[in-house]
Amino acid sequence: MIIKMYITLMPVILAGILNMLFVKTAVYQRLKSPIDASKVLKDGRRLFGDNKTWAGFAGMIAANMLSQVFWGLVCRMLPEGMNYIYQYHQNSISFNLLAGAGFGLAYVLCELPNSFIKRRMGIPDGKTVSGRKGTVFFIADQTDSLFGVVLLLAFLYPMPVWQYILYIFLGAGTHIFVNFILYRLKIRKNL
Numbered sequence: 001m002i003i004k005m006y007i008t009l010m011p012v013i014l015a016g017i018l019n020m021l022f023v024k025t026a027v028y029q030r031l032k033s034p035i036d037a038s039k040v041l042k043d044g045r046r047l048f049g050d051n052k053t054w055a056g057f058a059g060m061i062a063a064n065m066l067s068q069v070f071w072g073l074v075c076r077m078l079p080e081g082m083n084y085i086y087q088y089h090q091n092s093i094s095f096n097l098l099a100g101a102g103f104g105l106a107y108v109l110c111e112l113p114n115s116f117i118k119r120r121m122g123i124p125d126g127k128t129v130s131g132r133k134g135t136v137f138f139i140a141d142q143t144d145s146l147f148g149v150v151l152l153l154a155f156l157y158p159m160p161v162w163q164y165i166l167y168i169f170l171g172a173g174t175h176i177f178v179n180f181i182l183y184r185l186k187i188r189k190n191l
Contacts, residue, residue, distance in 0.1 A: 005163075005170055008084045011071040012103050012149050013174060015063035020187055022059045031055040035112075048115040049125030061104030068100030069093055088157045099156065106148030114144040126189065139172070142179075146171040 022028055032055045036047035072091045075083045089095050115125065118137060123129055129137065150167040153159070159167075182188040 002170065004082055004084055005167060006174075007075070007078070007082050008153070009149075009167065009171060009174075011064060011067035011100060012107065012171075013178065014067040014071065015060065015100070015104065015107075016175075017178065017182070018063040018067065019056065019060045020182055022063065023056055024187065028055050028059065043120065045119045045122065046125075047119065048112060049119055051125040052112065052115050057108045060108050061101055064104030064107065065097050065100035068096040068103065072096040084157045084159075085153070099152075102152050103149055106152045107145040110145045110148030114140045142172040142175045143168055146175070 023032075032053040034046075034048070034050050035052045035054055035057060036049070038050075039047045041047060071083075072086075072093070072095075075086060075091060081087055083091075085099065089099075114137075119125070121133070123133075123137065128134055146168050150164055150171070153167065154164055179188055
């Protein structure tokens with residue numbers, strides 16, 4: 001079951017890596033513009049910060065669309081039933097483009113509340129804090145986008161609540177592992 005869950009979630013994992021590589025490119029640097037348009041609220045702090053950009057927003061959606069199509073082609077070579085989504089939906093390019101766009105949108109939208117709260121608490125974007133607050137935000141950073149992604153997944157195929165929770169834990173563990181690898185490769189600045 002864990003293998004099937006990974007096979008089902010793999011396009012989002014691949015898209016996260018692709019988007020992390022995209023934000024390191026000169027194209028991203030030229031196109032990046034903060035989602036909040038540098039708006040400062042009454043508390044004197046930014047709405048989301050410089051790290052939430054329209055280029056990153058669009059990049060994550062595009063990366064998910066590409067990854068979902070690519071992974072759909074890979075899944076055609078796997079035994080039937082290995083991807084939970086394709087047990088309920090046709091593995092077609094049009095479906096995969098739509099599902100990928102949905103996963104990308106869910107991913108980026110569910111990151112925004114965490115960024116908003118961190119700015120309200122005075123935590124600079126892209127920075128970590130220590131102590132209990134640091135632990136809470138470390139967990140939030142690893143899981144915020146997953147709640148939306150797995151919610152969309154639950155719309156695409158019926159899953160029990162325990163499997164939804166297992167996806168969150170599996171995704172968070174994978175997110176930490178991938179971030180560690182990207183950090184060691186100097187693609188990420190911090191864990």
